Amino acid sequence: MAVKPIGIEVSLAVAEAVKLCDTDVVAAYPITPQTHIVEHLSELVADGELNAAYIPVESEHSAMSSCIGSSAAGARTFTATSSQGLALMNEMIYIAPVLRTPIVLAVANRALSAPINIWNDHSDIMSVRDAGWIAVFAENGQEALDLTIMSFRIGEHPAVRLPVSLNIDGFTLSHFIEPIIIPEKEKVTAFLPPNVTDLKLDIAKPISIGLLANPETYTEIRKATDDILLASKDTIVEVFAEFKKAFGREYNLVETYRTEDAEIILLTMGSISETAMTAVDEMREAGEKVGVVRIRLWRPFPVAELKAALAKAKTVAVIDRHMVMGVPNGPVGLEVKSLLYGAPNAPKVFNYVLGLGGRDVKRSDFKTIVARSKSNDVQKSFEIVGVYE
Amino acid sequence: MRAADVPYEKITAKTFPKGPDSLASGHRACQGCGEVLALRLLLKSLGTDFIAVSATGCMEVCTSTFPQSSWRVPWLHVAFENAAAVASGVEQACQVLRKKGKLPDKRIPVVAVAGDGGTADIGLQALSGALERYHQDFIYVCLDNEAYMNTGIQRSSATPFGASTTTSPAGSHSKGQHTWKKNMPAIAAAHGIPYVATASPAFHLDLMNKIRRAAAIEGPAYLHVYAPCPTGWRMKPELAVESSRLVVNSRIFPLYEVLDGHYVLNRKVDNPIPITDYLKQQGRFRHLKPEDIEIIQARVNQEYENIVKLSEAFPV
Numbered sequence: 001m002a003v004k005p006i007g008i009e010v011s012l013a014v015a016e017a018v019k020l021c022d023t024d025v026v027a028a029y030p031i032t033p034q035t036h037i038v039e040h041l042s043e044l045v046a047d048g049e050l051n052a053a054y055i056p057v058e059s060e061h062s063a064m065s066s067c068i069g070s071s072a073a074g075a076r077t078f079t080a081t082s083s084q085g086l087a088l089m090n091e092m093i094y095i096a097p098v099l100r101t102p103i104v105l106a107v108a109n110r111a112l113s114a115p116i117n118i119w120n121d122h123s124d125i126m127s128v129r130d131a132g133w134i135a136v137f138a139e140n141g142q143e144a145l146d147l148t149i150m151s152f153r154i155g156e157h158p159a160v161r162l163p164v165s166l167n168i169d170g171f172t173l174s175h176f177i178e179p180i181i182i183p184e185k186e187k188v189t190a191f192l193p194p195n196v197t198d199l200k201l202d203i204a205k206p207i208s209i210g211l212l213a214n215p216e217t218y219t220e221i222r223k224a225t226d227d228i229l230l231a232s233k234d235t236i237v238e239v240f241a242e243f244k245k246a247f248g249r250e251y252n253l254v255e256t257y258r259t260e261d262a263e264i265i266l267l268t269m270g271s272i273s274e275t276a277m278t279a280v281d282e283m284r285e286a287g288e289k290v291g292v293v294r295i296r297l298w299r300p301f302p303v304a305e306l307k308a309a310l311a312k313a314k315t316v317a318v319i320d321r322h323m324v325m326g327v328p329n330g331p332v333g334l335e336v337k338s339l340l341y342g343a344p345n346a347p348k349v350f351n352y353v354l355g356l357g358g359r360d361v362k363r364s365d366f367k368t369i370v371a372r373s374k375s376n377d378v379q380k381s382f383e384i385v386g387v388y389e
Numbered sequence: 390m391r392a393a394d395v396p397y398e399k400i401t402a403k404t405f406p407k408g409p410d411s412l413a414s415g416h417r418a419c420q421g422c423g424e425v426l427a428l429r430l431l432l433k434s435l436g437t438d439f440i441a442v443s444a445t446g447c448m449e450v451c452t453s454t455f456p457q458s459s460w461r462v463p464w465l466h467v468a469f470e471n472a473a474a475v476a477s478g479v480e481q482a483c484q485v486l487r488k489k490g491k492l493p494d495k496r497i498p499v500v501a502v503a504g505d506g507g508t509a510d511i512g513l514q515a516l517s518g519a520l521e522r523y524h525q526d527f528i529y530v531c532l533d534n535e536a537y538m539n540t541g542i543q544r545s546s547a548t549p550f551g552a553s554t555t556t557s558p559a560g561s562h563s564k565g566q567h568t569w570k571k572n573m574p575a576i577a578a579a580h581g582i583p584y585v586a587t588a589s590p591a592f593h594l595d596l597m598n599k600i601r602r603a604a605a606i607e608g609p610a611y612l613h614v615y616a617p618c619p620t621g622w623r624m625k626p627e628l629a630v631e632s633s634r635l636v637v638n639s640r641i642f643p644l645y646e647v648l649d650g651h652y653v654l655n656r657k658v659d660n661p662i663p664i665t666d667y668l669k670q671q672g673r674f675r676h677l678k679p680e681d682i683e684i685i686q687a688r689v690n691q692e693y694e695n696i697v698k699l700s701e702a703f704p705v
Contacts, residue, residue, distance in 0.1 A: 024485045027478060051489060053481035058518030062474035065467060065515065069442065069478025072465050075486055077478075095467055201440050201463035201479060203497060208458035210443075210466035217455050 005179035010141040010168060011036035013180045014080075014106050017148035019050045020188040024075035024195075027055035027066035031085040032118045033170040034108040038080055060085035064092035064103075071101035071163075072209055074200035076152065079103065082170055083110035086124045096163045097132030098225045099209055100199060102155030103163040104148065105133075109270070109321075110170040111357040119358020120170040122270065122321035125298075126331045132225050134164040134232055135299040137269045139255075141178035143296075144168045146249060149188055154239050156195045160232045162225075167298075169271040171358070183247055191246045233300050253302040254309050255294040258284060262291030264370055265313040265347075267336060269295045272319065272361045279366035290370055301335055310340070313347045317373045320353045328382040348373075354385040392583040392648040393705040397605035400597050406433055409461065411441075416459040417451040421626025423617030423633055424448060424532045427590040428502065431530060431614070434597035435498065435604060437462055440479055444472035444503035444512060447539045447618075448532060470511035473519035473529055476501035480524045498526050498604040504616075505533040505547035509571045520580040520609050527609045528600065531573060534618035542621040546571040550688070551681055552673045554621075559676040569688065577611035578647045584610040585647040590617075591633035595644060595655060602646075615642050623672025635667040640693040645700065652700040664689055 008016070015037050018026070026045070028038040044050040053070075057063045063079050071077040081089060086107060096103055112123040125135065134154060138144040144166070151164040168174050199207065213221050233253070240251040257277050259265060266276045273294040283290045293309045293316075295302065310316055320330020329337070333351030340346040350373045355361040365385055372380065400406065411432040418425035428448055432441070443449040443466045452459035453466060467475045480499040486492040501519075503512055508531040516529060536554045537543040544557035544566055553565035578585045584606045588596040596614065603610035615636055617629040624632065636642040639662050644655040664686055668674040677685075 024489070025478065025482050027481075051485070053485040055477060055481050055522065057474060057477070058514060058521070062471060062477070062515050062518055065471035065474035066478030066481070068467050069465065069475035069480075070482040071478075073440070073479045073482035073486070074491075075482035077482075091468060092471070099467070201465055203438050203440065203463055206437075206461060206463040208453060208460050208464045210464075211453040211455040211458060212450055213455045221455070 003181050003184060005181045007177050008180050008182070009036060009175060009177050010144050010180070011108070011174045012040045013141055013145040013182070014148050014168070015040035015044065016182055017145045018078050019044050020183065020185055021076065021149055021152050021192055022189070023050065023052050023078045025053045025055065025067070025070040025077045026079065027057050027063045027070065027077070028079045029057050029060045029063045029081070029085060031060070031082045033110060033174050034080045034082040034085070034106070036174065037106055037108070060088040061092060064089040064096065067103045068092060068096050068099060068101050071103050072099065072201050074195065074197065074202070076156070076195045077103045080106040080108065082108045083112055083124045087112060087127060090128060093128045093133065094131045097229070098221065100161040101163060102161050102195070104151045104155060105163060105165045106148065107165050107167050108170040108174040109167050117357040120172050121356045121358070123323070125165060125167050126322040129299065129331060132162070132229055133299060134162055134229065134236070135167060136164065136297055137167045137295065138173065139271055139273050139294065141173065141176065141180045142249070144173065145180055145182070146243065146247070146251070149192060150239050150243055150251070153192050154232065154236050157235045157239070158197070160228065160235050161197065161199065162229060162232060167270065173271045187246060191242065230300050233297070233302065236297060251296065252305070253297040254305040255296060256309050257292040257294070259291035259293060259309065259313070261289055263289040263314045264373055265291050265293050265310060265316045266366055266369065267293045267295070267316055267318045267332065269298060269332065270321070272355060275361055275363055276366050279363040282363060283367060283370060288370060295332070303339055306336070306339060307343070310347060315348045315350065315373050317369050318349060318351045319369070320351060321355050323353050323356065323384065333382070349381065351382045352385050359386065392606045393651060395602070395606045397601045400434060400594055400601065402594065406436065411435070411437055411460070411462045412452065413459045413461055417454065418447070419620045419626070421619040421629045423590055423619070423629035424534050425451065426629065427532055427596065427614050427616050430590060430593050430597050431600045432462070434600050435500070439498040439500055439604070440465070440483070442466070442472050442476040442479060442499065442501045444501070444507035445469035446504040446507055447534070448502060448504070450539055469507055471515045472501040472503045472507060473512060474515040476527060476529070477519045477522065477524055480527050484525065496526050498528055500528045500530060502530045502532060504538070505531060505535060506537045506545040509547045509573050510545050517580065520577060520582050520611065523582070524609050525607050528603045528612065529610070530600070530612045530614060532614050532616040534616040534621060536621055538618050538621040547573065550685060551677050553676060554673065564681055565673070565676065574611065574613045574647070577613070578650070581650065582611060583608040583649050587613045587615070587642065587644055589615040589633045589637050589642060589644060591630050592637065592644060592656070599646070624670050628670050632667065632670055635662060638662050639664045639667045639689070641667060641689050643693050643696045645696050648705055651703050651705040652696065653705055654696055654700040658693070
């Protein structure tokens with residue numbers, strides 16, 4: 001019997017996915033707009049639907065600390081946060097990958113203070129982009145649920161054993177009710193093997209985790225983590241393929257939309273990609289050769305896949321949802337420029353920052369961006385779109 | 390069951406545990422370190438069936454330089470301020486995996502170890518959260534050497550009044566630390582947890598039995614352990630054990646337990662030695678004048694009296 005989509009809020013769908021994965025431990029601290037995820041998880045535990053320990057910690061710093069402890073003890077571990085919460089976790093975020101603790105962290109992306117603002121952009125996750133986590137961005141609710149399940153399988157894979165951040169745009173995705181297929185429990189159980197590892201705190205086989213490294217070993221340990229993170233791309237591709245086999249939905253590291261003959265490509269991450277696609281449809285009707293490339297896998301950065309997706313474009317307009325202060329570039333823009341630098345026939349790269357602190361991202365913004373990108377003026381290659389003068 | 394009635398296997402001189410230590414020799418602690426002595430005795434008392442979590446600090450640094458480790462039990466170090474939170478996660482993971490049949494159905498004590506800075510200053514929030522959440526198999530040990538010794542003898546909120554440290558130096562306008570030592574056992578006890586105790590390595594059986602009792606009782610336990618630091622206190626290395634004895638016999642550091650809010654004074658000090666006998670061994674107090682010592686003596690008398698009164702007002 002085919003499973004039909006139901007109308008459900010995306011946050012609740014993520015929590016349902018955590019339940020379907022038989023998660024052992026959830027340690028979380030409430031912060032808007034992540035709250036519905038952890039509220040629903042605590043309900044599922046309270047109602048006996050999820051046999052897990054729910055640790056109501058006293059801060060996000062302790063949330064991630066507890067998650068590292070729980071994961072190091074061999075438990076399947078989940079938490080969720082946003083914005084200031086992720087910032088408070090920052091110290092722990094850098095430790096989790098090197099200790100090889102495959103925690104799954106849902107980030108309902110929200111702007112960082114100051115000024116305080118509870119609405120959506122990507123400044124929170126960009127503050128930890130170098131930490132060593134696998135990072136994926138969901139475009140819609142179905143993807144948020146599917147990626148939650150896949151994140152456990154990827155992170156806990158014996159060849160990976162790294163934490164994974166699942167990014168869903170705060171409010172614009174987390175709080176929307178969408179038609180979402182909730183997969184059958186048996187299929188999820190068949191898809192997701194138990195979390196098995198020898199590298200854990202076990203009184204029968206004691207190991208030490210978190211040792212001090214001096215100058216003669218620090219570089220090697222950091223490099224070992226980076227090597228694993230880079231190599232995890234193969235496992236991610238493999239898990240996406242397995243997921244398609246089991247559930248029929250296809251996922252790629254980079255997605256393309258109407259790019260075959262596109263001269264100008266809008267490069268996006270997250271839920272604004274749907275708005276971008278609608279704008280592209282309208283511009284196509286008006287005769288513009290435009291398309292969308294969406295990055296689903298942010299870390300490890302999908303270098304080859306992105307190069308292939310941009311190969312035929314004359315111009316790439318990279319959209320960033322975060323401002324890198326002091327540099328005329330956004331974080332994604334920087335990556336794309338570095339990726340294309342020195343490449344033969346490299347397209348022109350324009351970089352636009354928009355949608356900060358919950359500012360609406362409209363179809364007209366993408367049209368403005370396409371119009372601007374036709375300029376040959378390198379001086380205009382970076383712009384914060386829609387700033388009131 | 391009342392915490393005071395929970396049975397546990399008491400160690401005596403005759404039944405002193407044999408066999409290898411859970412903390413192997415060859416670690417890099419300073420000569421005469423009283424902290425590593427206390428730690429080794431505590432771990433020896435528990436045997437091997439427990440999980441240890443260390444905060445960053447002397448005990449972590451001196452036992453775990455990659456690729457070597459002194460720990461013969463499963464051990465995890467994450468950072469400085471979060472040993473209690475990390476241990477919470479380990480403890481909850483063990484509980485749920487046990488419930489799901491993925492671990493043997495046996496209690497596994499999780500022992501978090503931190504210094505006074507990692508406990509009374511930067512780790513206080515994480516500790517408070519863990520105590521409030523009432524983890525069943527959670528033991529927190531504060532090894533109190535009364536300053537940030539690992540970073541070079543900076544003052545903490547557990548540094549005693551009058552002590553000269555590198556950030557509370559005695560000078561022409563300062564008597565060194567000008568605040569009173571934060572009362573961590575009282576703060577822990579205020580969480581209404583079943584077991585709080587103080588201990589000193591000179592009274593080694595008392596120390597070892599207290600962690601056994603902590604492990605036997607269901608619910609969080611807090612042990613505050615005096616940990617003399619010859620390097621940081623500018624004291625002869627051979628005096629660590631003696632100072633651990635004098636600090637108790639001078640009433641500066643009373644040995645007591647709080648069981649479900651009921652107080653037991655473990656060692657009544659009827660004829661206390663003058664506190665100068667304790668202070669004069671340590672260079673950090675060298676600058677103190679008789680009038681300063683009088684102020685400290687008055688405070689010591691008052692705090693000891695408080696514990697006596699509590700043990701009389703709320704006996705077990």
